[in-house]
Amino acid sequence: MxxxxxxxxxxxxxxxxxxxxxxxxxxxxxxxxxxxxxxxxxxxxxxxxxxxxxxxxxxxxxxxxxxxxxxxxxxxxxxxxxxxxGPLLPVDSVARAACRAASAEMHSGFATLRKECPMDILARETCHPISDACRSDIARIEALWENCRHHFGAGGPYLFGHFTIADAMFAPVVSRFITYGVHLLPESADYVAAASHHPAYQAWVAGAKLQVETGI
Structure with missing residues (x-):
């Protein structure tokens, strides 16, 4: 290039x-x-x-x-x-492998959550029906987040402390949890709050609002 x-x-x-x-x-x-x-x-x-x-x-x-x-x-x-x-992958090789694994699992998994709770970043639905299979996806995501935060999250509010590609990969899940008012464990709710206030996330939401308002 x-x-x-x-x-x-x-x-x-x-x-x-x-x-x-x-x-x-x-x-x-x-x-x-x-x-x-x-x-x-x-x-x-x-x-x-x-x-x-x-x-x-x-x-x-x-x-x-x-x-x-x-x-x-x-x-x-x-x-x-x-x-x-700055680095969007952890410097430590173990943390970096875990970051890539979390990103890959998000990339290929959680099909039921995707189907039942499609991304609609500006919507808010407080009574959205969620199946047991979808709740299983949510539980796995929360467990994955907790594991990342427990082992690697001491340096900041994100999955690996500082912001990484894993946070970018899970950003649409964060938006889904907000849109559909999904009840989360306190630690997961804290992560959703931090991730959704990242400047890049906020900029994307602002762009979504502009597209919807203008019909672009």
Whole structure:
């Protein structure tokens, strides 16, 4: 990639696209200067528009010159390697492995939570029905968070103390817990409060509000 070219992150709607939220949060938290291309979802033109940017036909996609990286966790890893604000992965090798494992579990797991509690970052539903299978997903997430915080979280309010790609990967879950008023253990609620007040998270929410209000 030529030095003067900015990375371009292609994303879906900020109110709904959980996959887009993750790398956007990581890149923003990392102070990376990038351009943002928004593809409006759920229209007749959505698929064709995405394909003009990403051969996989999915968002997010990171355009690095002629190279396209169409995968959220890979983009988060790239952000960690190019962060301008400090490490987005733990320095310690054990903590770093645990961070990557937590990120990968979020990437591939919790299908019932995703289905029953889709991301709708501006909505608030206090009586949303949650199945036993979904509660099992929530319990596993809380246990994972507790384990990360117990072993590696002494240096700050995030899963590994300072903000990492694991926090970026779990940002949509944080939003789901807020949207659907999910009852959490006190330690989990504290983490949700900290994560949702991170400047990158707040900036994403502000962008979602703007898109909804303007119909962009």
């Amino acid at each position: 030529a030095q003067h070219q900015k990375p371009v992150l292609v994303i879906g709607d900020k109110n709904y696209s959980s996959w887009s939220m993750r790398p956007w949060i990581a890149m923003t938290a990392g102070g990376i200067d990038f351009e943002e291309t928004h593809v409006k979802l759920r229209t007749e033109e959505t698929k064709a528009t995405i394909l003009r940017h990403s051969p996989s036909g999915t968002v997010p996609a990171l355009k690095l010159g002629d190279v396209v990286v169409p995968e959220s966790l890979a983009i988060c890893e790239w952000a960690a390697e190019n962060s301008k604000t």
